[in-house]
Amino acid sequence: MSRRSLASTAALAAGVVALLAQASAVGQTQSAAPKPTAAAKPWTPPRTADGKPDLQGIYTDNTVTPFQRPKELGSKEFYTDQEFAALMKRARQGDVGEEGNLGAANPQEVRYDLELYGFDRTKVRFGANKRTSLIIGPEGVVPPILPEAQKRNAERGARNKGHEFDSHENRPLSERCILLNQERIPLIPGANEGNLIQIVQGQGYVSILRETNHSTRVIPTDGRAHVSQNIRFYQGDSVGRWEGNTLVVDTTNFTNLSAFQGSGERLHLVERFTRVADDMLIYQFTAEDPTTWAKPWTAEIPWTKSQGPVYEWACHEGNLMISNILRGARVAEQDAAQKRER
């Protein structure tokens, strides 16, 4: 990890300049406002040996753009050049503020040494764009959860109430190393280690490896249908296709435990992967679940090329947390019982 986190200041400065340069290009992918300048050369994405758009490489999805738009920005979807320059200047100084929260993470959740794990925000490589939030459109926030879904989710939560420490089954999937938050699809950035993504393409398949929990999807692009709806997976069933320079991946067949932002098993994801520059890919997803939200919503996350290597993230093999939590709970129960006897 130290190799990535100890990037020299010079490299960082160069990176930020490069990111600023890219930012305008990124802004153009969705915005109606910026127009391509006459001087800008159209960027032609490279192709693999078998002629498909070449998305391969190691990326980080670190970003200074928050997942949801801060309330005070209202329906403002993009910063002006001036505002953006000021924001980037502050980000370089490590002062990213609420609007520049590193990805979707809550700063209070950072539990480790920033420098050691690459969390020093002045040194972390990140993708930047002029968007005020990763969620696009005038709202810029996750739509309200429908009443029926609120009820469903509340019931699910209530079932565990008072039994949180009874057994491993009462603990969250992430703690059990079954499905970590940062490996779930859609891929959401978080201020955490393990934020690298590696894409390798073979004939008829695209594989996407998320460093967190060595989470790998091998997505067929041969036009096949989804597997039977009787088969449900935490990460759903993904099928892909090429649309111009974009890889489009459609995922269904989630379980009712895959909850993403409160969704149910009817979650339907469409992810779109597009290279927009030598060192940047735009990852866009649309989430839809008629049992949870009144309408689909879309987010767009810039992925920046990184060096790697992608380390092995062996979560379960080193998981002492579950044993310690449960043992702690049993000891606490014994203590309480002894006190009652006295």
Added chain:
Amino acid sequence: MRNWLSDSAIPGVTAAVGLVLAATLTAAQTPAYRAPRTADGRPNLNGIWQALNTANWDLQGHAASKGPVPSLGAMFVVPPGLGVVEGDEIPYLPAAAAKKKENQANWAALDPEAKCYLPGVPRATYLPYPFQIVQSQQQILISYQYANAVRVINMGTPTKAPNESWMGWSNGRWEGETLVIDVTALDDRTWFDRAGNHHSIALHVVERYTPRSADTLMYEATIEDPKVFSRPWKISMPLYRRVESNAKLLEFRCVEFAEELLYGPLRKK
């Protein structure tokens, strides 16, 4: 033959015979099968593959024997197998041989597979689950259904492992029809099979994947570990393509099936 050659008055004939002999020898050493090529001209190993043998039960030849759970009857018993080790002997050093015996006696409790730990190499290859090769020019990614294990093989200039890991550090190269992968920095907690065959942190594995027909590969692994074995030894087996038109790696996050074993005793009574 010798007379005919020595009697020959024409040097050209001798040379020609020599060439034929050389060609025959070469042919005997290289596989007759030439695999279809990828767009960049390499043998095309893309696909979903699976071993069809009992190597995961025991690399060495073994008769059928009872399984660990009597209540399961004839299900989940140890199926018989001819073994995949060259010469059927694993050359353990004395202390390591004793450890193997101990492992085998307690395998159901000790085998890392029971705990859903990452399997390491070469065991990942012959676990009873499919795996998929995604072949590119600079990298080859191998995704294993078991535990969502994965390796990315570097096909460029070989690089040194930054640290040990369960799946090791893989540098690959092409030798004619064969993909050769050199694997180092493997964690010493993995086993080779359910029979307790083991290794140390000094393990070095050289794998060879050679196409032998449209739907089969020959897999070989040379295993070297001077702390555990007196000499390198070799396993080999065919791998079969999963030819179903809808073949796909499916989610097998086995952690949840290992939790009762690992954490059950800590459950609230």
